[in-house]
Amino acid sequence: MVLSRALGPYETTAIGLGCMPLSIENHPSEAVGIETIHAALDAGCRHLDTAWAYYESGHEEQTNEKLVRKALESWNGPRDEVTVATKVGHYRNFTDGEPTWAVDGRPESLIRHGKESAKALGVDAIDLLYFHRPDPQVDYKESLEGIKDLLDEGVAKKAGISNASIEQIDIARGILGDDLVAVQNQYSPIFKDTQDTLDYTAGLGLAFVCWSPLGGFRKAKDETKFDPFRTVAQAHDVSYQQVVLAWELAKGDHVFVIPGAHRPATILDSLKAGDLDLSPEELATLG
Numbered sequence: 001m002v003l004s005r006a007l008g009p010y011e012t013t014a015i016g017l018g019c020m021p022l023s024i025e026n027h028p029s030e031a032v033g034i035e036t037i038h039a040a041l042d043a044g045c046r047h048l049d050t051a052w053a054y055y056e057s058g059h060e061e062q063t064n065e066k067l068v069r070k071a072l073e074s075w076n077g078p079r080d081e082v083t084v085a086t087k088v089g090h091y092r093n094f095t096d097g098e099p100t101w102a103v104d105g106r107p108e109s110l111i112r113h114g115k116e117s118a119k120a121l122g123v124d125a126i127d128l129l130y131f132h133r134p135d136p137q138v139d140y141k142e143s144l145e146g147i148k149d150l151l152d153e154g155v156a157k158k159a160g161i162s163n164a165s166i167e168q169i170d171i172a173r174g175i176l177g178d179d180l181v182a183v184q185n186q187y188s189p190i191f192k193d194t195q196d197t198l199d200y201t202a203g204l205g206l207a208f209v210c211w212s213p214l215g216g217f218r219k220a221k222d223e224t225k226f227d228p229f230r231t232v233a234q235a236h237d238v239s240y241q242q243v244v245l246a247w248e249l250a251k252g253d254h255v256f257v258i259p260g261a262h263r264p265a266t267i268l269d270s271l272k273a274g275d276l277d278l279s280p281e282e283l284a285t286l287g
């Protein structure tokens, strides 16, 4: 059994599959993508994280949402148990020939993309729709009014915000009220700048979803930050990635992790992190 937690109204797994690597640059074949999602679901994962913008710059849009739909439609398990979260507010572009993540937080764009997300996922209403990232060109409140319209129209059942500060969480609460159920921020041993929002969401009863919980795969990272996790992993005879995820989950019952994977083996290993009990002494050494 994969550790289960309440994410707003959904009883789902605290460890979800971050689907982004399955369709951005250097993604595996569609067959391996579907195999990876099926492996996660077969192992008990009930939480998939995708986004409108998870496609390769210059290629077909929304390929990750379409992959998630295809995987769910071809899966023999209980589809209604799976919470699918997606995000709007980003699109892919190029800067100096390099693929980039551009933002568009205009309410009309968010509304259009939200409707396209529901269509690509093949649902009447999206379980959880995040506003992906604040757009410096658009007043944050205005963007959130777009998300509220999608809730009011029934395109999404519940909302979240991502890459948000405490101030933005408060603005979102004011506009979305109880329909705001989650904050998805970067959090890992190499990135703890969002600790204030992790602590703040605990007091509000909001889920805190750690993105790139293993430090990500797109940029080189300071590997020494993982050394204490490697030491603890040796004592438990597990991967250090499991220790990282278990350490994050121990930060509070409102914490979720969405490790990414390009293949079944890595997500299958990550899903075991919920069974790993770290002692108070071990947690203290990990910080």
Ligand SMILES: NC(=O)c1ccc[n+]([C@@H]2O[C@H](COP(=O)([O-])OP(=O)(O)OC[C@H]3O[C@@H](n4cnc5c(N)ncnc54)[C@H](OP(=O)(O)O)[C@@H]3O)[C@@H](O)[C@H]2O)c1
Pocket: 017, 018, 019, 020, 021, 049, 050, 132, 133, 162, 163, 184, 185, 210, 211, 212, 213, 214, 215, 216, 217, 218, 239, 241, 242, 258, 259, 260, 261, 262, 263, 266, 267, 269, 270
């Ligand atoms: N809201 C946002 O703005 C935002 C931004 C970035 C990401 N996200 C979400 O967060 C998810 C996770 O982030 P991420 O994919 O960037 O990075 P991540 O989860 O920190 O790291 C993924 C990498 O870790 C490896 N890995 C995963 N589990 C492992 C295990 N048990 N043992 C060994 N290696 C393991 C994977 O290996 P393999 O490649 O070998 O499978 C992959 O290369 C994304 O998929 C996406 O859904 C959200």
